[in-house]
Each structure stands twice: as C-alpha cells, then as structure tokens.
Amino acid sequence: MTDRRSVLTAGAALATASPTAAAPRGRRARLYPVLEAIMQAWMRQDIEGVLAHVPEDIIWRNSSGYAPAVVGKEAMRAVLTRMAGMIARDDWRNFDYAESAHRLFVEGVDEFWLTTGQHVAVPYAGVFEFRDLQICEWREYFDGRISADMKAGAPMTDEVHALISRPAIAARR
Amino acid sequence: MGPVAAWRDAVDLRSPAWPLLLLKRVEKGVDGLQKVIEAWKAKDVEAVLAHMSDDIVWHFAAAALPPVCGKAEARKLLTRFQADMHEIRWRIFASAETGDRLFVEGVDEYRNAAGTWIAAPYAGVLDFIGDRISGWRDYVDTSVIAAQREGVEPSAQVKALIQRPEAT
Numbered sequence: 001m002t003d004r005r006s007v008l009t010a011g012a013a014l015a016t017a018s019p020t021a022a023a024p025r026g027r028r029a030r031l032y033p034v035l036e037a038i039m040q041a042w043m044r045q046d047i048e049g050v051l052a053h054v055p056e057d058i059i060w061r062n063s064s065g066y067a068p069a070v071v072g073k074e075a076m077r078a079v080l081t082r083m084a085g086m087i088a089r090d091d092w093r094n095f096d097y098a099e100s101a102h103r104l105f106v107e108g109v110d111e112f113w114l115t116t117g118q119h120v121a122v123p124y125a126g127v128f129e130f131r132d133l134q135i136c137e138w139r140e141y142f143d144g145r146i147s148a149d150m151k152a153g154a155p156m157t158d159e160v161h162a163l164i165s166r167p168a169i170a171a172r173r
Numbered sequence: 174m175g176p177v178a179a180w181r182d183a184v185d186l187r188s189p190a191w192p193l194l195l196l197k198r199v200e201k202g203v204d205g206l207q208k209v210i211e212a213w214k215a216k217d218v219e220a221v222l223a224h225m226s227d228d229i230v231w232h233f234a235a236a237a238l239p240p241v242c243g244k245a246e247a248r249k250l251l252t253r254f255q256a257d258m259h260e261i262r263w264r265i266f267a268s269a270e271t272g273d274r275l276f277v278e279g280v281d282e283y284r285n286a287a288g289t290w291i292a293a294p295y296a297g298v299l300d301f302i303g304d305r306i307s308g309w310r311d312y313v314d315t316s317v318i319a320a321q322r323e324g325v326e327p328s329a330q331v332k333a334l335i336q337r338p339e340a341t
Binding site for chain 2: 061063064065066067068069096097098099100103104105106107122123124125126127139141142143144145146157158159160163
C-alpha cells in the first residue's frame, strides 16, 4: 500500500513534472474559449449564459457511466437550475487542454462549496464535441464516489489535494 | 474511422502549423500509447515499462486511489493486473496532443480472473519526456468497475460510451 509520504511525493512530482502547465504556449485556441465562456457564465450562476453555447439536442454525459446522460437543452436547464440552487461558490478550473478539429479535451477540477457548507473538489477529464462552435456532446470522466463522499462531509483526500494543487489556466478577462 | 479521417480529426488544417502538428503526431504521443496497448495486450510487462520513465507517476484511478510512483511500483501493479486481466480489449476512441501532453478517451475492457467482462470508459492524460511516459492520469469511475465485478450488466450509458469506433 502506498503510504502518505509517497503520495505527497507523487503530488510534488506531478507539480514539478509540468512546471509550465498553466503557462500560455502561444497556442491559438479555437474551441477552448467557448468552454471558458461557459465556465465564466456558470460561476456567476448565469444558466442561460451556459445554455447559449449548446444546441437544442445537446447530450451531456455528466458522469463516467454511473448515471444516464442528460439529453436536450431543456433537461440540461433543469439540471443546472437544481445544481445552482445547491452551490454557494464555485471554483471550476482547468489545468490544461488540447484541441483537434472539432473536439476539445481538458483536465481540471470542479471545486465548489455547497449552501449547506460542504466543500467538494472533483478532479476530472472532459471531452467536448463541437458543431458550429457549440458543444453538442459533453462527456465528463471522474470518480463519482469522491463527489458523493465530499457532499456527505468527508474531508479532501491526499490524492485529490495533489491533483488539484496545480496551476490552473488563467481565465481571459 | 479510417486513417485519413483519423488524421483529419487530429490535425486542424486551419492552423498554419498543421504540417508540424502532423509530424509531431507521427513522432510520439498516441503512437507511443498504441505501442503500450499492444504490449499490454500481449501481457508483456517489461515492454510496457520500456515506455515509462524511471520516475513515472501513474494515477491509474486518478483521485480515487493513490498513484504508483516509479518503475518498480509500476511493475508490481502491472504484474497484479496481469493476473486479473485477460482477453484485453483496451481501445482508444479519440485523442489530441499539446506540447508533451496527450489526451485520450477510451475504454479499458477485459475479462477478469473470475470470468466477468469489465468495461470501464475513461479519459486519460499522459505527460511525455522524450518518448517515455512520465505522468499518467486515468479518470474513471471505480463504482462502474465495482458494479460489473459484482455481476451487474454494464449500464446503457456505459454501453453508449464504449460502443464507438476505435481510433486508427
């Protein structure tokens, strides 16, 4: 079994292995700015601002397979509205991304504080399919147990802490 | 997806740097991972390890379980996996690269020692130093794996995630 010290060492190694993770690399992002706009809208709980970037037939797979997909803009609006009512503060951020012609990959953390006080941080990788610069399919991969445990009040584990303590991509202003 | 479609999917032709992007793709990244996949399908632990740096940090279930650190620990983990994973059908659906980092989306599918088929959809992020993997983070839901180990049929949403054409 890996002990606490090796986990912390791993975290340090992770951070030092990619010292430029958050630094701009001179890339000309085409798709990532759309996700940035969604993130900024979500963090001010502007649900319509989020939905402006998805088509009517959006498929949102917001689990790694443990829950059914959310299909359609109306269903997404309902889920976002329920989520917004539970979240007091959100610090969703990404550590890096890559794009192909119509697909965006990101690695980040969805970190938020519930209105009931619990602190939740879910490291994730996301894949976003684009059509006409709108996200038509959104797939998130993460361990749902982390989310469930932290919503129930469990403290942040060393593994989560190591993964989320990396420099994030600076938001555009 | 055929090779031309995969190539077009991976390289944005609107970028003035597309010839360089293509060259980079040919040289490393997903091609290196495909070699790892072939080695793992052949259950060749040493061939898998040959693609890892000595100081690899491998989050095989990112955030859910502690990572393995270093080749010696990676060898132990692979040996343990080797005993439990058979008829390996690990495959990649899509990928993209930036700098020395590769993003992939795929499924880890295999028959375990008890004879149960396991299919774990996942997204992975791999950091390279030269042509070796130095950081590897696979994001997967461990409860999806646990349910299948207990004999629960893969859910419709798992099937939707894994029934996609393999990248070639």
